[in-house]
Structures are given as C-alpha cells and as structure tokens.
Amino acid sequence: MKMERRIPRPADLAPLMRFKPLELDGRKRRLAKAHTIADLRAIAKRRTPKGAFDYTDGAAEEELSLARARRAFREIEFHPAILRDVSQVDTSVEIFGGRSAMPFGIAPTGFTRMMQAEGERAGSSAAGAAGIPFSLSTLGTTSPEGVREANPDGRNWFQLYMQKDRDKSMQLMQRAADAGFDTLLVTVDVPAAGARLRDSYNGFTIPPQLTPRTVLNAIPRPEWWWNFLTTEPLTFASLSEWNGTIGELLDSLFDPTVDFDDLEWIRDQWPGKVAVKGIQTLDDAKAVVDRGVDGIVLSNHGGRQLDRAPIPFRLLPSVAAELGGKTTIVVDTGIMAGADIVAALACGADFTLVGRAYLYGLMAGGREGVDRTIEILSKEIVRTMKLLGVSSVAELNPDHVTQLQRMVPVARPGAAVAPPAVSTPAPAPAKRAAAKPRAKAASKPAEGLVASPNRTTS
Numbered sequence: 001m002k003m004e005r006r007i008p009r010p011a012d013l014a015p016l017m018r019f020k021p022l023e024l025d026g027r028k029r030r031l032a033k034a035h036t037i038a039d040l041r042a043i044a045k046r047r048t049p050k051g052a053f054d055y056t057d058g059a060a061e062e063e064l065s066l067a068r069a070r071r072a073f074r075e076i077e078f079h080p081a082i083l084r085d086v087s088q089v090d091t092s093v094e095i096f097g098g099r100s101a102m103p104f105g106i107a108p109t110g111f112t113r114m115m116q117a118e119g120e121r122a123g124s125s126a127a128g129a130a131g132i133p134f135s136l137s138t139l140g141t142t143s144p145e146g147v148r149e150a151n152p153d154g155r156n157w158f159q160l161y162m163q164k165d166r167d168k169s170m171q172l173m174q175r176a177a178d179a180g181f182d183t184l185l186v187t188v189d190v191p192a193a194g195a196r197l198r199d200s201y202n203g204f205t206i207p208p209q210l211t212p213r214t215v216l217n218a219i220p221r222p223e224w225w226w227n228f229l230t231t232e233p234l235t236f237a238s239l240s241e242w243n244g245t246i247g248e249l250l251d252s253l254f255d256p257t258v259d260f261d262d263l264e265w266i267r268d269q270w271p272g273k274v275a276v277k278g279i280q281t282l283d284d285a286k287a288v289v290d291r292g293v294d295g296i297v298l299s300n301h302g303g304r305q306l307d308r309a310p311i312p313f314r315l316l317p318s319v320a321a322e323l324g325g326k327t328t329i330v331v332d333t334g335i336m337a338g339a340d341i342v343a344a345l346a347c348g349a350d351f352t353l354v355g356r357a358y359l360y361g362l363m364a365g366g367r368e369g370v371d372r373t374i375e376i377l378s379k380e381i382v383r384t385m386k387l388l389g390v391s392s393v394a395e396l397n398p399d400h401v402t403q404l405q406r407m408v409p410v411a412r413p414g415a416a417v418a419p420p421a422v423s424t425p426a427p428a429p430a431k432r433a434a435a436k437p438r439a440k441a442a443s444k445p446a447e448g449l450v451a452s453p454n455r456t457t458s
C-alpha cells in the first residue's frame, strides 16, 4: 500500500526527544538498570570476588534443595478474580506482635560484611526505612548494638545458634534483648555443617586469603577489595576471630546435642516472641508448637544444609491446614520475586523471609542495593495482588494458587499413599476461612506438570 510521506519538522521531533540527565553516581546508574532480583544477582556477580559470591549464591552438595525450592515457586498457577476494586492495596501484616509494612523481612545471614563492607548496617537501616524487620545472625559481623544504632526505630530480630559454650550464647542473646530486639529465631537445622562444595573447590576461608588465584580474581573487582581492606576487620557478634573454613567453624562452634527440652529452656530465657527456624516436617512443626513457641519458620536454610530436603513452600498447605491460626507460620528458601511471596501467603504463610535476594542487592550496591531489593519485591507484590484482584494480604487464600507438581511422592509401604493428582485446591485453613468466597477456578496444568492438591507427604 502506498503511504503519504512528508519531511518531519523540528517541531514534530521536539516532543519525542526525552534525554534523561546523565546520572554521575555509578552505583545509582547501575542499580537503576536492575528490574528483577536476577538482575541484581548479575551485578553482584560482576562486583564480588568469586569466593564471597559463591559462598552466598551456593548451596549444599548438588544444590538440589535450592533449585527445587526455586522451581516450586515458578511451578504454580495463579487464579485471578476480576472486577474488584484494587485502587488501594494494603500489603502490611501483623507479625510477632508488631506491624510490618510488607509481608517479608530480611533473613539472618552470617558473614555479611564479607559480601559487602556495609553489611548488616546496610541491611538493617534499609529494613527500618521500609518498615520491615531485619534479622541479625549469631554469625553476624556487626554487634547487636551496632545494628540497633543503624536501625534505631525499626524492628530487629535476633537469630540464635546454640553454641557448645552456652553461657556465651546466652550472653549474646541478652545483649540483643538489651538492644531492643523483639523476636528470637532459634535455628535448628545445623546439627552439622552442610557440605558447600563451591567453597571447597574455591579453597574459601574466613577471612578470605590472598593467594595468586584470589589476587587475579580481585583485579576486576577493586572496589570490593578496597572496602574490605580499609574498613574494620571482620569480627563476629559471637566470637572474636576465626581462621579456617566456614564448615570447620560451624562444627567447632555449635552444639549438636540441643533437643526439645533445650528449646523450652531457651524460650524461657527470651523476653519477646520466639520462633523456631528450620522446620521441615509437619510432625516437627506440631512438636515445637506444643512446646509453646510463638511461631515456626518452614525453611531448609536456603538449601545450604541437607541437600534433597523437603521444599518449604510445598510443606505450607499441610502445615497451614493443621496449625494455621494456632501459630505464626513463616516460610523461606527460594524466594526470588514478589509473586513467590504472594503465592506463599495464599498457601497459608503469615510472613516470609528473604536471604539471597537481600544479599544480591547488598553486593550489587550496599545500602542502596538493599533499598533496590526491597523496592523490586514490594512493587512485584503490589502488582501481583492487584492482578489477582485482592486489596489486602488477608484476602489471599489457597483458591488463588494451584501448585503444579513435577515430582510426585511415591507411596511407601505402611505410609499414607501419595495424593492423587487432582486439580482441586486444598480447603482454606481456618484462619483464612473468613476470606471472601470466590467462584471455583478451573485450573489447567501447564504442559508436563500435574496440578497438585496443596499437599505433599512428609
């Protein structure tokens, strides 16, 4: 078809010319190009020495637990409701006696200043500014008092590993309580150190050593090394110094004899709320709730401990059906997007924690990088909720999600038979029963996947 053509006039071009002012701050420029957590990870990888990046990014053995956990979040189908007023979306939740502006918080991570020199101060101040909780690890590289200073008005939680020297553990816990930390996460999935093979292949130690290989790897990453060498040497909240591998450190430090009675004793020492982190079966969830804790964190430590461990997100529906309303259910491992968080809430979680998503932001750009992580996840949560037709977290319920299952458990002799593949979502747990009823969604499994009732065998 012949089209009429004309010569464009300058007045036609002017409105099309939108030149952004040049951003002179390299960090801001870099972060502005990151639109997903995966983008932040790519920047982090470029800027962090291999040893520290792999320590963060990697998991145990063949890294199957982590890969499966991330895949489980991708293998869901959302069921949106139409014609709902979503002009205002309330993403805030009540968690362990306080409000959080978003349904996620920052998970405890050890050695954080090794990933990027601003470490826990960046994480906690960013969390405080966003109105979400920050968790400090027993193996944190900033003291509880330092975290309080960086996040004076926000919520800080303390994560406890029970050490062989119990007095030391209790002293550290007391310092956190005195610094106003309101919640204790007792991590129970490290009776022995997981085999982080990337660290073994990299010869990774704490502190990182200067070898010909690391020096060569440092050349394109001068800022990391400059920060590392010109800021306070790595010390830990819990121990003065360490020279060796992280596995050796964990095995030398932690008490593998800790049992349910010890948990009750720890609970009685802490003035605030107590949750157990690292729950991986429904039976253990029930057992710790019977011991009087305030909450559970379904977690396999980001796949860093037992490889081939249960996928926490898959455990959610059965745990929520049994314990929803009776305890606070938090889930982590594998969260890389706001949609993952929304799916977890719909399947019965009260709250979520993010580990690597936060650390990728930190490694990509210190405090501003953590701000970017929180911003990306928050925008994704709001957008997903709007597209699902919900305007508050309480409205999310299992009808919004079908888990599509690639790996179906095989029946064991004498054990409950694996659930048949059906497309009906599991019944809503008690605490969500008040959510608005919706017309049943017809769920159509993606190719090669089977729609699962929100249930797995333990």
Ligand SMILES: Cc1cc2nc3c(=O)[nH]c(=O)nc-3n(C[C@H](O)[C@H](O)[C@H](O)COP(=O)(O)O)c2cc1C
Binding pocket: 055, 056, 057, 107, 108, 109, 110, 137, 138, 139, 140, 159, 187, 277, 299, 300, 301, 302, 303, 304, 332, 333, 334, 335, 353, 354, 355, 356, 357, 359
């Ligand atoms: C580098 C790194 C260090 C961690 N250190 C601790 C720790 O000291 N204590 C703990 O309870 N969990 C620790 N975790 C586990 C996290 O708290 C959280 O369970 C996990 O990162 C969640 O998975 P995600 O990274 O896929 O979000 C660590 C995780 C990472 C990635």
